[in-house]
Amino acid sequence: MSDDKTVSTPDTSGSTLTQGTTSDGEVLLKVTGLQKHFPIRKGLLQRQTGAVRAVDGIDFEVRKGETLGVVGESGCGKSTMGRLITRLLEPTGGQVEFEGQDITHLKTGELRPMRRDVQMIFQDPYSSLNPRHTIGTIVGAPFRLQGVNPEGGVKKEVQRLLSVVGLNPEHYNRYPHEFSGGQRQRIGIARALALNPKLVVADEPVSALDVSIQAQVVNLLDDLQEELGLTYVIIAHDLSVVRHVSDRIAVMYLGKIVELADRDKLYKSPMHPYSKALLSAVPIPDPKRRGVKSERILLKGDVPSPIAPPSGCRFHTRCWKATEICKTTEPPLKELRAGQQVACHHPENFEDQQPQDTKLLSSAKEIVSEPVEK
Amino acid sequence: MSKLDKAALGEPDSTAPSVPDDVFLSVRDLRIHFDTDDGLVKSVDGVSFDVRKGKTLGIVGESGSGKSVTSLGVMGLHRSARAKVSGEVWLDGQELIGADPDVVRRLRGRKMAMIFQDPLSAMHPYYSVGHQIVEAYRVHHDVSKKAAKQRAIEMLDRVGIPEPAKRVDGYPHEFSGGMRQRAMIAMSLVNNPELLIADEPTTALDVTVQAQILDLIRDLQKEFGSAVIMITHDLGVVAEMADDLLVMYGGRCVERGPAEDVFSEPRHPYTWGLLGSMPRLDREETDRLIPIKGAPPSLINLPSGCAFHPRCPYADIPKDNVTRTVRPELTEVGGSHWAACHMTQEQRERIWTEEIAPKL
Numbered sequence: 001m002s003d004d005k006t007v008s009t010p011d012t013s014g015s016t017l018t019q020g021t022t023s024d025g026e027v028l029l030k031v032t033g034l035q036k037h038f039p040i041r042k043g044l045l046q047r048q049t050g051a052v053r054a055v056d057g058i059d060f061e062v063r064k065g066e067t068l069g070v071v072g073e074s075g076c077g078k079s080t081m082g083r084l085i086t087r088l089l090e091p092t093g094g095q096v097e098f099e100g101q102d103i104t105h106l107k108t109g110e111l112r113p114m115r116r117d118v119q120m121i122f123q124d125p126y127s128s129l130n131p132r133h134t135i136g137t138i139v140g141a142p143f144r145l146q147g148v149n150p151e152g153g154v155k156k157e158v159q160r161l162l163s164v165v166g167l168n169p170e171h172y173n174r175y176p177h178e179f180s181g182g183q184r185q186r187i188g189i190a191r192a193l194a195l196n197p198k199l200v201v202a203d204e205p206v207s208a209l210d211v212s213i214q215a216q217v218v219n220l221l222d223d224l225q226e227e228l229g230l231t232y233v234i235i236a237h238d239l240s241v242v243r244h245v246s247d248r249i250a251v252m253y254l255g256k257i258v259e260l261a262d263r264d265k266l267y268k269s270p271m272h273p274y275s276k277a278l279l280s281a282v283p284i285p286d287p288k289r290r291g292v293k294s295e296r297i298l299l300k301g302d303v304p305s306p307i308a309p310p311s312g313c314r315f316h317t318r319c320w321k322a323t324e325i326c327k328t329t330e331p332p333l334k335e336l337r338a339g340q341q342v343a344c345h346h347p348e349n350f351e352d353q354q355p356q357d358t359k360l361l362s363s364a365k366e367i368v369s370e371p372v373e374k
Numbered sequence: 375m376s377k378l379d380k381a382a383l384g385e386p387d388s389t390a391p392s393v394p395d396d397v398f399l400s401v402r403d404l405r406i407h408f409d410t411d412d413g414l415v416k417s418v419d420g421v422s423f424d425v426r427k428g429k430t431l432g433i434v435g436e437s438g439s440g441k442s443v444t445s446l447g448v449m450g451l452h453r454s455a456r457a458k459v460s461g462e463v464w465l466d467g468q469e470l471i472g473a474d475p476d477v478v479r480r481l482r483g484r485k486m487a488m489i490f491q492d493p494l495s496a497m498h499p500y501y502s503v504g505h506q507i508v509e510a511y512r513v514h515h516d517v518s519k520k521a522a523k524q525r526a527i528e529m530l531d532r533v534g535i536p537e538p539a540k541r542v543d544g545y546p547h548e549f550s551g552g553m554r555q556r557a558m559i560a561m562s563l564v565n566n567p568e569l570l571i572a573d574e575p576t577t578a579l580d581v582t583v584q585a586q587i588l589d590l591i592r593d594l595q596k597e598f599g600s601a602v603i604m605i606t607h608d609l610g611v612v613a614e615m616a617d618d619l620l621v622m623y624g625g626r627c628v629e630r631g632p633a634e635d636v637f638s639e640p641r642h643p644y645t646w647g648l649l650g651s652m653p654r655l656d657r658e659e660t661d662r663l664i665p666i667k668g669a670p671p672s673l674i675n676l677p678s679g680c681a682f683h684p685r686c687p688y689a690d691i692p693k694d695n696v697t698r699t700v701r702p703e704l705t706e707v708g709g710s711h712w713a714a715c716h717m718t719q720e721q722r723e724r725i726w727t728e729e730i731a732p733k734l
């Protein structure tokens with residue numbers, strides 16, 4: 001998470017497509033062609049009538065000790081991706097390797113050793129906490145399940161964990177419904193960190209926290225990474241938090257990764273039009289600038305459905321640069337600049353990949369004529 | 375806020391709700407305590423505020439400081455025997471704390487509605503999303519199921535659910551986190567409520583959808599003159615939406631006033647700490663975020679005097695250790711701007727301009 005780490009690996013990041021042979025960090029997690037399609041069933045016979053293509057062919061690697069941020073529109077498949085790499089869901093296609101081992105289709109029993117090393121912090125803390133157990137029991141469960149006896153006993157360790165996430169000893173005997181939203185989220189964090197895992201997939205870990213406790217938790221994750229070499233995949237909507245914690249960032253759109261880049265490259269010069277739109281829409285905490293939304297790019301057009309995603313580039317129905325080829329040919333995720341992979345025929349901040357194709361789609365013209373930069 | 379209003383707010387114990395016409399919700403000295411095995415949890419301990427028609431009150435504050443418990447109290451949703459609720463809640467001229475629960479129940483949905491912080495706990499897992507919105511609508515509208523379903527689809531569309539006609543029959547667990555949140559927003563807005571309490575309405579949403587939801591809430595205000603309470607940790611959202619702002623710490627209000635003033639000239643050390651911990655995109659990133667030192671207070675044994683004193687860097691400035699013995703009340707620090715701190719105006723102004731503001 002610290003800056004120097006980003007600097008030390010500037011040219012090697014994200015070479016999944018070109019087979020990352022030059023990576024100096026050891027690859028902890030490797031994902032290839034990952035897919036998850038949820039069947040849609042209808043009628044009495046529950047016949048399958050279609051599928052939600054929640055994750056639809058993604059490739060990336062996560063190296064030991066780094067933090068990969070994942071951002072993208074609501075419903076684009078981030079949580080599903082998180083559940084696939086922690087193997088809480090079984091992929092429909094593709095492969096997940098953890099520490100060189102193929103875990104794609106391991107059975108529940110075979111997954112057990114890996115469960116200790118890979119932890120997930122859930123987006124929905126309430127539903128991930130058993131309402132009938134006290135917090136002491138919930139956070140202590142990983143020790144019991146894995147037969148680990150921490151120094152000083154489980155209770156003491158649990159209380160230590162609670163205090164590092166800003167909870168009080170008086171919370172130990174309470175039930176999940178007796179907590180505030182942010183307190184529940186921190187219970188999930190404490191539980192995930194209990195066994196010093198190797199990989200933590202954190203799905204919106206700080207969204208319910210005030211900025212001060214958020215800072216405390218982010219610093220905690222930072223410290224653990226420093227001390228124990230933890231690796232994180234952090235899914236978050238808050239782009240300022242993502243910038244702060246990530247070494248690299250994957251931008252997802254409708255089940256695909258459209259850009260995968262070093263943090264600074266993405267924030268300073270995003271190449272995918274969707275990334276650019278996403279970054280432009282962040283509200284700024286200053287009431288004097290209210291109403292001044294000068295640079296905000298508002299995406300027009302309906303959000304397409306993952307049940308029947310658009311042909312070619314999936315963003316073409318909302319992209320102001322879309323041309324004919326965008327509709328017919330899916331752009332591959334390519335490393336256009338060192339440390340910046342992009343899937344786009346006409347990237348921003350870079351030379352056009354399909355310069356011969358200049359005729360804008362009529363939908364794109366509409367977007368342009370209703371000034372994009374409102 | 376008018377003079378009358380200020381007077382009412384300045385004395386938390388005042389019984390007469392002397393409020394001007396445009397105030398839709400008026401909360402006076404609200405206290406909500408929970409009995410637990412470890413002691414009495416004072417989640418909300420004497421909170422007063424007003425929300426005006428067509429305006430937005432933003433509530434920010436520490437996680438666990440009583441924001442959601444306050445809102446559930448306004449909605450009359452603390453029904454457990456362990457919850458002790460006192461004080462007054464005046465909604466459009468009607469007092470709710472002493473009212474018959476059935477009367478309050480009938481007000482929910484149309485007169486007042488809430489977007490809950492936890493979408494899953496507010497939705498039933500065994501019914502489709504559409505069914506739940508339909509039922510919410512039919513409580514207040516005598517229409518056919520078919521018409522209500524049409525309305526549900528329209529609402530899902532307005533909150534940006536793709537292919538709403540297909541998704542309407544889906545179940546909550548088949549929705550993504552942000553889609554569930556939006557489904558719940560659709561359910562809360564389906565009756566065009568006159569008071570909307572939005573508890574962290576956009577935490578699970580990306581910025582584009584967030585902008586869409588905020589627009590929807592603004593539309594509700596414009597069209598129906600609804601009063602809105604917006605609880606959020608996202609200071610960007612507050613800055614964009616709130617007319618007035620209330621800052622909570624340890625079950626109490628520590629600062630309150632017009633949003634612009636509280637942002638540009640905050641007068642409570644907790645508010646300063648909050649602003650200082652924020653990562654911001656419009657500034658260069660720093661290596662480490664700066665949280666307020668120390669841990670959130672126990673609500674069973676709240677620190678004596680000013681509850682913030684164990685964490686306040688300025689606790690020794692007020693004379694005679696007053697900070698640790700006497701609880702500071704809200705005092706006016708500028709037009710309609712109130713803060714609860716023992717430091718003098720001059721001391722706070724100096725610290726803000728010399729020490730805090732330059733570092734933000």
Ligand SMILES: Nc1ncnc2c1ncn2[C@@H]1O[C@H](COP(=O)(O)OP(=O)(O)OP(=O)(O)O)[C@@H](O)[C@H]1O
Pocket residue numbers: 038052053054072073074075076077078079080081123306547548549550551552553578579580
């Ligand atoms: N169990 C399921 N059955 C059917 N569809 C599902 C299921 N789980 C997820 N989906 C669908 O898959 C898509 C991706 O969902 P996912 O939860 O991964 O999104 P997300 O990127 O995490 O969104 P958010 O930011 O809103 O949390 C959505 O369209 C969702 O409705």
Ligand SMILES: Nc1ncnc2c1ncn2[C@@H]1O[C@H](COP(=O)(O)OP(=O)(O)OP(=O)(O)O)[C@@H](O)[C@H]1O
Pocket residue numbers: 177178179180181182183208209210408410415416417435436437438439440441442443444491673
């Ligand atoms: N049923 C209950 N029994 C005991 N304590 C409770 C109960 N419900 C809430 N609390 C406590 O009351 C305090 C206030 O909770 P509340 O949910 O209002 O916090 P909040 O300000 O909304 O926080 P967040 O920002 O994390 O959602 C918390 O410290 C919480 O632990």
Ligand code: SF4
Pocket residue numbers: 272273274313314315316317319320321322323326331343344345346347
């Ligand atoms: S490939 Fe075409 S449609 Fe897709 S993002 Fe690039 S320009 Fe837009």
Ligand code: SF4
Pocket residue numbers: 642643644680681682683684686687688689690691692697702714715716717
């Ligand atoms: S009263 Fe004292 S402890 Fe409380 S905020 Fe003011 S200076 Fe700090």
Ligand SMILES: [Mg+2]
Pocket residue numbers: 078079080123203550551552
């Ligand atoms: Mg999600």
Ligand SMILES: [Mg+2]
Pocket residue numbers: 180181182441442443491573
């Ligand atoms: Mg809350």
